[in-house]
Amino acid sequence: MALIVHKYGGTSMGSTDRIKNVARRVAKWHDAGHQIVVVPSAMSGETNRLIALAKEVQNPPDPRELDMIAATGEQVSVALLSMALQAIGKAAVSYAGWQVGIRTDSAFTKARIQSIDDKRVRNDLEQNRIVIITGFQGVDDDNNIATLGRGGSDTSAVAIAAALKADECLIYTDVDGVYTTDPRVVSDARRLKNITFEEMLEMASLGSKVLQTRSVEFAGNYRVPTRVLSSLTDPLMDLAEEASSGTLISFEEDTDMEQAVISGIAFNRDEAKITVMGVPDRPGVAYHILGPVADANIEVDMIIQNQSVDGKTDFTFTVSRNDYNRALEALNAQQAQIGFSSLVGDAKVSKISVVGVGMRSHVGVASQMFRTLAEESINIMMISTSEIKISVLIDEKYMELAVRALHKVFELEKE
Numbered sequence: 001m002a003l004i005v006h007k008y009g010g011t012s013m014g015s016t017d018r019i020k021n022v023a024r025r026v027a028k029w030h031d032a033g034h035q036i037v038v039v040p041s042a043m044s045g046e047t048n049r050l051i052a053l054a055k056e057v058q059n060p061p062d063p064r065e066l067d068m069i070a071a072t073g074e075q076v077s078v079a080l081l082s083m084a085l086q087a088i089g090k091a092a093v094s095y096a097g098w099q100v101g102i103r104t105d106s107a108f109t110k111a112r113i114q115s116i117d118d119k120r121v122r123n124d125l126e127q128n129r130i131v132i133i134t135g136f137q138g139v140d141d142d143n144n145i146a147t148l149g150r151g152g153s154d155t156s157a158v159a160i161a162a163a164l165k166a167d168e169c170l171i172y173t174d175v176d177g178v179y180t181t182d183p184r185v186v187s188d189a190r191r192l193k194n195i196t197f198e199e200m201l202e203m204a205s206l207g208s209k210v211l212q213t214r215s216v217e218f219a220g221n222y223r224v225p226t227r228v229l230s231s232l233t234d235p236l237m238d239l240a241e242e243a244s245s246g247t248l249i250s251f252e253e254d255t256d257m258e259q260a261v262i263s264g265i266a267f268n269r270d271e272a273k274i275t276v277m278g279v280p281d282r283p284g285v286a287y288h289i290l291g292p293v294a295d296a297n298i299e300v301d302m303i304i305q306n307q308s309v310d311g312k313t314d315f316t317f318t319v320s321r322n323d324y325n326r327a328l329e330a331l332n333a334q335q336a337q338i339g340f341s342s343l344v345g346d347a348k349v350s351k352i353s354v355v356g357v358g359m360r361s362h363v364g365v366a367s368q369m370f371r372t373l374a375e376e377s378i379n380i381m382m383i384s385t386s387e388i389k390i391s392v393l394i395d396e397k398y399m400e401l402a403v404r405a406l407h408k409v410f411e412l413e414k415e
């Protein structure tokens with residue numbers, strides 16, 4: 001007998017028929033003798049609908065109130081799934097995060113889980129009940145409901161699995177695993193049987209929305225065996241076959257694993273670039289520019305400072321497109337103090353990254369990447385690298401072209 005956490009995403013919970021299928025699948029695992037905790041997302045489109053509703057009334061919405069609204073989608077899902085299980089003869093009980101002690105900080109709309117009290121869940125499991133817990137949310141120290149950011153049910157599931165010391169966390173979604181790149185962009189993208197935790201972390205944080213980045217962090221920090229697999233197969237398929245399907249996040253770079261130099265390509269369409277022109281080149285420039293941006297709670301990603309000419313320099317950085325206008329406002333408000341001559345921005349840029357632990361032991365990946373983009377006449381605006389990834393910023397118009405060309409040149413479709 002094992003304790004297993006299942007997570008089902010929005011598409012998987014997208015209609016009452018799909019919810020009934022989820023119930024059949026969960027019942028199959030329970031029938032096999034396992035203790036099961038299920039963490040569903042809101043039905044597909046529901047979180048978007050709730051956020052749009054809020055914005056019709058107040059824009060930008062108050063973050064605390066927005067979370068109060070956005071968290072309701074998952075509450076509907078858990079109860080429907082519990083009912084679907086009861087309807088097929090299973091003992092099941094649903095909870096909102098706060099009812100099972102999921103504590104977060106107070107960063108509304110992007111809260112972090114701080115602790116989970118497993119007592120009530122363990123008690124239910126011992127009574128042979130299937131426990132269903134809302135994804136995406138918890139409560140802060142003042143009992144305010146807080147959500148974990150878009151895609152946050154992944155993080156709820158892995159965090160709950162960590163707290164319960166579950167044997168495995170199975171992330172059921174609308175693709176049958178983690179691919180070399182988003183299969184919606186490259187049709188011959190290939191499913192990976194394994195991906196190392198480090199690669200998955202890079203892929204997620206560089207824009208592959210198949211898993212929320214923080215869920216991968218939890219999986220790594222607590223060594224939770226985590227697998228991404230399809231919810232769209234026959235729910236009554238052979239359990240052993242299902243249990244070994246999809247993509248396993250592995251913690252060791254063992255020898256059996258696919259040893260490609262590049263494992264995947266991630267991209268983020270929604271970037272924006274800001275250049276601060278003509279700043280006096282003296283100690284503290286970066287601090288004076290990025291200080292006000294950080295104070296506005298805006299995350300900065302890539303950064304370049306140019307060589308100075310006549311004591312003046314230009315400083316360029318990227319932010320998420322959602323934060324673009326606010327970043328410009330924050331800088332304009334400090335123009336006198338920073339002493340820049342003008343601001344130039346471009347909110348139509350995308351970032352593409354190639355990721356692979358094999359890069360540690362291979363040279364020439366960067367030059368091959370840059371040559372491929374040059375051959376497609378795609379201009380690179382910024383570059384950043386780490387030990388296992390290379391990212392470039394390009395015009396958003398060429399994003400898909402670039403991903404396809406790179407996928408091909410690194411032969412990612414090949415086993």
Ligand code: ADP
Pocket residue numbers: 008009010011012041151172173174175177178179180181182183184207208209210211264
């Ligand atoms: P869920 O609702 O189940 O959480 P998401 O939409 O959040 O599902 O994540 C699954 C989607 O992630 C897929 O439909 C796919 O388009 C996208 N995706 C992006 N990059 C990848 C990748 N490398 N491998 C698989 N899917 C990816």
Ligand code: ASP
Pocket residue numbers: 009010041042047048073135136149150151152153154
């Ligand atoms: N329902 C939330 C969202 O749409 C959380 C999730 O699906 O993971 O972002």
Ligand code: MG
Pocket residue numbers: 009151154209210211212
């Ligand atoms: Mg998701």
